[in-house]
Amino acid sequence: LDDRRQPDEAQAVSRERSQLEGKINTVKAMEQDLEDGVMLAEMDSKKLALACRALADNKKAENLIVLDVREVSTVTDFFVIATGSSEPHLRAIENEILDGLRKEHDLKPVHTEGSAQSNWIVADFFDVIVHIMKADVRAHYDIEGLWADAAQVKPPAVRKKAIKKE
Numbered sequence: 001l002d003d004r005r006q007p008d009e010a011q012a013v014s015r016e017r018s019q020l021e022g023k024i025n026t027v028k029a030m031e032q033d034l035e036d037g038v039m040l041a042e043m044d045s046k047k048l049a050l051a052c053r054a055l056a057d058n059k060k061a062e063n064l065i066v067l068d069v070r071e072v073s074t075v076t077d078f079f080v081i082a083t084g085s086s087e088p089h090l091r092a093i094e095n096e097i098l099d100g101l102r103k104e105h106d107l108k109p110v111h112t113e114g115s116a117q118s119n120w121i122v123a124d125f126f127d128v129i130v131h132i133m134k135a136d137v138r139a140h141y142d143i144e145g146l147w148a149d150a151a152q153v154k155p156p157a158v159r160k161k162a163i164k165k166e
Contacts, residue, residue: 045127046153048107049078052123052130053155055100056082059092061132065144066153077127078153081143083135087116093132094121101125 049066056064061082070077084090094116101107109123109130120133120141131143 045077048101048125049080049128049153050155051101051105052080052097052125052128053082055097056080056093056130056132058100059089059096061093062135063138064155066155067144067147067150068153069147069150071151072147072149076124076129078129079143079147079150080128080130081138082130082132083138084116084132085134087119090116090119090121090132090134094123097123097130097132 046068053064053066061084063081063083065079065081067079067081068077069075069079082093084093098109098112107125110126111124113122113124114120119137120131123130123132131138133141
């Protein structure tokens with residue numbers, strides 16, 4: 001009986017070691033991402049949220065809202081919520097945000113979830129979580145209602161240049 005138990009214990013130890021090595025490799029990969037410039041700390045979280053909002057606006061996202069959840073959540077600092085009218089529109093908004101942040105600020109999300117086909121895309125930038133969804137999905141899940149205690153952040157006002165009359 002003891003002879004049979006030893007190989008089982010050895011296999012269990014080997015499995016645990018393999019799992020730990022996998023976790024260590026994941027942490028090393030995350031550290032490498034940070035060294036490669038994926039550091040999100042380079043941009044203030046409010047500026048990042050407003051940048052996401054502006055990029056979504058470039059693709060005519062509807063009903064754009066930025067919620068400051070720092071006072072009511074420990075999960076993240078800001079939610080950016082945008083509505084797209086169709087699957088191609090959702091993809092265009094997502095691509096504009098992801099490509100724009102990568103090109104302009106060398107940032108990429110920690111994780112993305114969902115797809116245009118699921119009608120809800122989430123891009124997690126750690127301090128900012130972007131939700132891009134179709135109107136019916138947005139109404140059903142009512143993120144704004146769930147986070148009603150969060151302050152809404154208004155985008156900076158765009159100043160129009162004075163037109164000189166000649």
